[in-house]
Amino acid sequence: MFVPFKEILKDAYSNKYAVGAFNCLSLENAMGAIQAAEELRSPIIIQLAEVQFPYSPMEKMAPVFIESAEKASIPVCVHLDHGQSLETCVRAMKLGFQSIMYDGANLPLEENIRNTKEIVRIARALNVDIEAELGKVGNANSEQDNVSDIFTDVDESAYFIKETAVDALAIAIGNLHGKYVATPQLNIERLQEINNRNRLPLVLHGGSGTSFEDFKSCIHNGICKINVATAIQIAVTNKLEKYFKTVSNPNYIDMKYQMVEASKEAVIEHMLLFESNGKA
Template sequence: MALITLENALESIGTKGYGIGAFNIANMEMVMGAIQAAEELNSPIIIQVAEGRMKYSPLHLIGPVMIAAAQNAKVPVVVHLDHGSSLSVISQALELGFSSVMFDGSQYPLAQNIEMTKKIKELAKKKGASLEAEIGKVGGSEGDYENIEVLITSVKEAKQFYEETQVDALAVAIGTIHGTYKVAPNLQFNRLNEIKESITCPLVLHGGSGLTDDDFKQCIAKGVKKINIATASFESVVKKVGAMFGNSRDITYFQHSNAVVEATYENVKHHIKIFGSDNRI
């Protein structure tokens, strides 16, 4: 249907009470599987790649694949840079035609995060792209996972950040982590609701893999409109490919390729139904 911006995708939700899945991909097959699921369910979708995984999926190679897939899709697709931290990579994504980028300045003091976010918003605006930012700190890290402590988002800081930056979407930390949960997360739903009541900005949930259906639905009810899924998709691919080779060693490359598409399709389809974005076009 079209390559659209994150701002347009999230605006379309309005008060309808659903969320849009943002699915990290690593290769062409994963792009194909994600788009297939969205088209089958008549759902908008966000496909994204994180700066921390550029050594596996170089942006100059995977970016054009993502954009071409969006332009030829039967549903609205946002092509998004996830967890951009360097100006060079963010600029590269914008030059390639990404319709949305994230600047993750959560490692900086609030004032510096605000200042840098405002500068990057101007760059995105010139390219007609949307900007997501982060306040607080989600545990783990995008890329090869590290043990980074969660820093729950402050309502006061979220309000100040949004008032000064006017970003199109704001990622907040409520107790989720990137990667695999070793124990059940203690999600701060009250804090999420307080943030929702303080600002009008669409909220983003990172670290979605491993949460329960009810967790997702509570987050959506409390203002989350974009939900990131990465690890669940990658693990789905590994599981399906592993099972395929476990049953037979006589596997062709193209059977392997089809398995990657199918595993991604199944995981994306599963989450789209949980988020309630099916049949929203």
């Protein structure tokens, strides 16, 4: 069933767990993710990022997401991850996405605020919720000189939230996008400061390689949504590799089944970690 983003996050915030937001690039990913959520009785966010449109076009994936959400027996939110322009965000709203992440984190603060405000204004009229980002989430595959320079600033977070009135804020506390080479160390102290100041649901991007301890500290200190993309892709790739190695007569239907299973397993693993099981 469709449940608004804000409501899903509000419950997570009050009960100190996080809802997994899983990037689904295919029908198999979406099927596996929803099956996992139903099996664990967990709320779930299924999402797609703008950079993924070349191989998983939003217009083609939207009907899959929306039908999955409508038919599911647990709360589902259909979300646009990393919308890079006003145009993309509005297109997603028109397609029926219930919440949008507008990513202006690479822009100067005032420009990020200006753009986010404009998107919030349109979203309010259409009953769509908004996530924005402040600070820079790095990329696991690129070199960074001083990671602390890009952490979300506490004062800036309060100013940004007051100006934009967003429903959730993605923060940078040492988390990285992509497949980690080494497990990152998150700045939990900074997270606590941001949480104490704002009391707004916070979002952690780059949830594919964070340590068990850091995940636990995050969900108990205001992180209500954790994005997981790479972990599903790795799980599917590994499962298929094993399938082709062990099965003498591979066929396409079996292969599709393996893809759904691998997606489901990866989602289950993260939901248990985020403690969202039994919360639906």
